[in-house]
Amino acid sequence: MTSLDLLQPGARARLVSIGGERAFRCRLMELGLLPGTAVRLVRKADLGGVLELEVRGCRLTVRHGEARALEVVPFEG
Amino acid sequence: MSAVPIPRIALAGNPNTGKTTLFNRLTGLSAKVGNYPGVTVERESGTLALARTGEVELSDVPGTYSLTARSAEEQIAISAICGLHPLERPDLVLLVVDATQLTRNLYLALQVIETDVPVVIALNMWDMLAGAGVEIDAAALARELGVPVVPISAQSGQGIDELRNALDRALAEPATARPGPRWVPSSRELRADIDAVSAALPKEWGVEETQRRDALALWALLSLDEGDELPQVPQSLRDVVLARRRAALAAGRELDSEIIRGRYEWIDARAPRFLRQLPSAKKSITDRVDRLLLHPVLGFAVFLLAMGLVFESLFSWADPAIGGIESAVGWFKELVLALLPQGLVAEFVGDALIEGVGSVIVFLPQILLLFLFIGVMEDSGYMARVAFLMDRLMKAIGLHGRAFVPMMSGFACAVPAILATRTMERQRDRMLTMMVVPLMTCSARLPVYSLLIAALFPPSEVLGFVPVQGLLMVAMYVFSTLIALAAAAVLGRTVLKGKSVPLLLEMPPYRMPDWKSVGASVWRKCRVFLTEAGTVILGCTVVMWALLSFPRDTQTQAEFDARIERVESEQAEGPARDELVAALRNEGAARALEHSFGGRIGKAVEPAIEPLGFDWKIGIGLLGAFAAREVFVSTMGVVYGMGGEVDEETVGLRSRIQQESRSDGRPVYTPLVGLALMVFFAIACQCMSTLAVVKRETQGWRWPTFLFVYTGALAWLLAFAVYQGGMALGLG
Structure with missing residues (x-):
């Protein structure tokens, strides 16, 4: 188990739990990012401090700090 | 105006689904820009003529991923769809769904269907399905959802006639587009929560019908908490929601995820009946373009180049047009003055009226250019990347990543720049940007600086080679920019203090902008500026x-x-x-x-x-x-x-x-x-x-x-x- 911000770009993982404020958790879940969903970390913007994720075929961006509250289990291979 | 009110259609959908393009295609240049009451959110509405129903009004609801709301602006969606005061109840909701991102879009569709309003779904981007590697059976989707589903391409116009017919039919026979809720909470506990909240809903929300009442109760359960900024929500309702949530938590249940998961499980269980993922190994164009445009170094260079282009256009390209307008106004003034006898009337017409009109239309070239660029950046999907690239930098001074474009445009003129703050959704972000944009050194300050510098600072050099006059000019730019950033930092922590919201942005795939739609939006922008x-x-x-x-x-x-x-x-x-x-x-x-x-x-x-x-x-x-x-x-x-x-x-x-x-x-x-x-x-x-x-x-x-x-x-x-x-x- 690790947090989403520690994944390497291109890595895939399954979401285990979402931390952070209630409003943030609700919005993530409403965008389809529920525990159990597969996520792929597409890229990190070092300058922007932002991560790009792929969930359900959609691309989303989350800030580094907030991604730290997302626990994931990386897929092997 | 006829005595019978014309039927109203609310156009809703996720952001980046081509909603605006569809709106522009259906209403053409008839659209007017108004304002949602109580918030600074524009409400665009226009009319379209249907064969049977006749003229109907179509109004745009701000794009949203869900009806759940935490702020007055987000509350517009539920108010517009359910017709909560002061908005009127629509006769039909036209929901635009991005076919290439179906399951996520269906979440909003379920919420809207739950409210028991007649719904027609426009399945947009139908022509891009193959590229996205999915196949959809629209008839099967219509069966599952119980509402008419029309595959369209708002950009090419494919399916628009069928969509008009479907709207016509649904308005004539509303029952065919009101299927009842698709997902019904099965757990007894959640049912009890819904009933308890239902009983606390205010009467003015029109809660006689069970379905609508349940939908509003679910909305309240997801939306209300200690920190929500929703006006017109009675505290008694909020107290009931908070009590139910606390009790559920004590029993080991999380209401939010029960509800959201319930809807997504409904979607995922039925998806195989209408959605087929094709094996596609090849990388999408968006991926390849993003590898360049979001590259830590190259992406930033391209960004600066793009911004340079916008900047240059506002300065140089607009200049001939501005000069042309000024001389045309001058010529017209001479012409009119020659016809009028010398005196007060002539002075009033010439110096006040004609010069006044001139000082309004002189802004049009820059407004037009800036909104053309913004329209292209929004439509193509690049605007979301700007926020991605600029978030950390702008966040440090308390501004939204999207504030960059208005701030930069402020160097040319604050007027179009302030109009450009519309690209930010949150009222607080918009206000903050508006309050600091006028501090940027606009081009109208240059003649003043030039005159004073030339008159008072004789040409000389510092350090042997740096001209004093040029240095002063540069210093004024740096000074004003620093003041603007400092003002943003201070105002953002005091007068316009706002909670820092989590950045949750969608990165839409790149798409060709629809020129007609961009043109219609620019035209509306100019018209609102002129008239208001x-x-x-x-x-x-x-x-x-x-x-x-x-x-x-x-x-x-x-x-x-x-x-x-x-x-x-x-x-x-x-x-x-x-x-x-x-x-x-x-x-x-x-x-x-x-x-x-x-x-x-x-x-x-x-x-x-x-x-x-x-x-x-x-x-x-x-x-x-x-x-x-x-x-x-x-x-x-x-x-x-x-x-x-x-x-x-x-x-x-x-x-x-x-x-x-x-x-x-x-x-x-x-x-x-x-x-x-x-x-x-x-x-x-x-x-x-x-x-x-x-x-x-x-x-x-x-x-x-x-x-x-x-x-x-x-x-x-x-x-x-x-x-x-x-x-x-x-x-x-």
Whole structure:
């Protein structure tokens, strides 16, 4: 188990739990990012401090700090 | 208007689903821009004619991923769809769904269907399915959802006729588009929570029907908490929601995830019946483009290049058009003045009305260009990348990543820049950006700086090679930018304190912008500016004209007229006589200005601006600059008896400024006074057009007043510090 911000770009993982404020958790879940969903970390913007994720075929961006509250289990291979 | 209200359709959908393109395609140029009550969110609505129903009204609901709301702006979606006060209940909801991202879009669809309003779904991007690697059975989807589903491509126009027919049918037989909720909570506990909240819903929400009541109860369960900023939600309802949530948590249940998961499980369980993922190994175009555009180095270079292009266009491309408008207005004025007898009426028509209209339309080239760029950036999907690239930088000063474009446009002109703050969804982000954009050095300040620098700072070099005049100009840009950033940091932590919201943005796939749709949006933008901000600007121009023209000093003017007549009759025709007449005219104009309200205001404010080193004549110039900053130059021309036909290059005006002296013989303008004056100009928002657009964008006088007062006070303080500090250091 690790947090989403520690994944390497291109890595895939399954979401285990979402931390952070209630409003943030609700919005993530409403965008389809529920525990159990597969996520792929597409890229990190070092300058922007932002991560790009792929969930359900959609691309989303989350800030580094907030991604730290997302626990994931990386897929092997 | 007929007595029977025409049917209303609300157009809803996720952001980036081509909703605006569909709206523009259905309504054409008929659309009007209004405002949602209570919030500064624009409401676009237009009409379309259907074969059976006749004319119907289509109004756009702001794009959203769900009906759940935490702020007044987010609450628009539920209010518009359910018709909560003061919005009226729509007869039908047209829901735009992005076929290439179906399951996520269906979440909103389920929420909307739950409210028991008739729904027609437009399955947009139908022509892009193959590229996205999915296959959809639209008929099967319609069966599962129980509402009509029409595959369309808003961009190419495919399926639009079928969509019109479906809307027509659904309006004629609403029952066919009201299937009842798709997902029904199965757990007894959740059912009890819904019933408890239902009982607490306010009567005005129209809660007689079970389905609608349940939908609103579910909405309340997801939306309300201790920190929500929802107006019109009774505290008693919030208390019930909080109590149920606490009780559930104590029992080990999380209500939010029960509800959201319930809907997504419904979607995922049925998806195989209408959705098929095709094996696609090849990388999408978006991926390849993003590898360049979001590259830490190259992406940033491309971004700067794109911004440079926007910047350059606002400065150089707009220039010929602005010049053209100015000369056309001048030509028209001459034409009209030739037809009118000399006198007050002619002056009013020429100097107040025609010049006033001119000062409004002169903004159009920049507004047009900026919104063309913004439209292309939004439509193509690049705007989301800008926020991705700029988030950390802008967040450090408390601004939204999207504030970059308006801030940068502020270097050209604050008016289009303030209109461009619309690209930010949150009211607080928009307000904050609007309050600091006028601090950026706009192009209208340049003539003022040029005049003062050229007159007061003789060309020389520092360190042997850096020209002082150029250095000063650059320093003014750096100074104003730093002040703007500091103001954003301070205001964002005080007056406009807001919770930092998590950045959750979608990165839509790149798409070709739809030119017709972008054009329609630009056209609406210009029209709103002309009709709403334009009338305020025109009104201000008339007031300014009156201030600088009345009361008349008829005796003095008659005296000057007599002197001019005498010169004309006594001297022989020739350049010498013309010069003398012109000098007398200019002197007369200077005396008239001194006698006017404007002149009296200049004298009245002298004690207030004296600590900054300014005299009453500069006071008049500051007042004149309110019409537009560069008008300072021509006002000073009139004040100094040189006529209004001067510009910052006029050598005579420069030397007049150098020679202008006080009653005790000391020069009025020292380099220190010039510097204080430039600092004042850099900060004070003394621009009626800027204040007029802020008034229109914020729907009231509160924010423009705040902007005027805070920048004015800050300008005074800093100019005071420069002048008095310089004097104390012996630089006067």
